[in-house]
Amino acid sequence: MRQYLSFAIAAIAAFIAMENVARAEEPAFLSVGAGIYDVNDSETTAEGRLEYRFSEANKLWHFSPFVGLMATAEGGTYGYGGVGFDIFFDDRWVLTPNFAVGLYGNGDGKDLGHAVEFRSGVELSYRFDDRSRLGLTFHHISNAGLDEQNPGTESVLLVYSIPFDKLFSD
Template sequence: MRKFLKVAVAAMSVIVASGSSLRAEEPAFLSLGAGVYDLLDNETTAEVRVEYRFSEDHKLWLFTPFVGLMATAEGATYGYGGIGVDIFFGKRWVLTPNFAVGLYGNGDGKDLGHPVEFRSGLELAYRFEDYSRLGLTFHHISNASLDDQNPGTESLMLMYSIPFDKVFSN
């Protein structure tokens, strides 16, 4: 986890130093995902996710806010809000380090020790001509030692992000 955090901090430093050269006029997105929850431990199960990612107009400095909901096949749920930064490699590839905080309920699934959980991760996506994206995302969820029990969990997801204005258009 520490190695991941060092990479994330280094990426954020590059973004801050680069300023607006990494920005793009991106729309709001509805992002849908499916994948594997608790990938690196013994309670592996299916996960689905839905997120709303705000548009360029709602940026907080370099950061794009988002809100979302995750659920597992074992009944765990996680509602969260956070920020991410799009780093473009050419016109098509987008790397998005992101961070969120939210409320977790374990249902019949993995007990993460506390209702307040923090999520950090990366998404690497291919950006299509219509601005939609298809990518892989990896996240770690942990309560950051708010409780004595802090097992954490990892997810690997396939995400599809469609510009929100196209969701209801003909």
């Protein structure tokens, strides 16, 4: 597990060193996702996700905070908060590494060993003219050794992010 943490820290440091920040201040987003939970194991099921991503104006250093809720078809839930970092390859393609911590309940699904779970992942999105984004995201969730049982799980989702202010405009 330490090698994964060291890799994650090195990757984040490299992203920060690139200083490739948004070309224009990004708005707050409401993100909705659907996909596959536990994609690499035997308890595969559907997953849905709802996330609020704060605007660039609310950045913590280079990181934009977010909060969210994930639910599986088996009744698993995960409420979380974390930070992400947008890396723009051009005006359209955005890579967003992110990290979160939250509370997990397995419902009738996979037992991840602890209520406190950590999520790390990456999202690759296409950015439209109105700044909305359509992307594919991959996440790993585990308790990072807080419990002897630490099976972890991976998710792959299709995510649509719409600027929050567009939800209320005419």
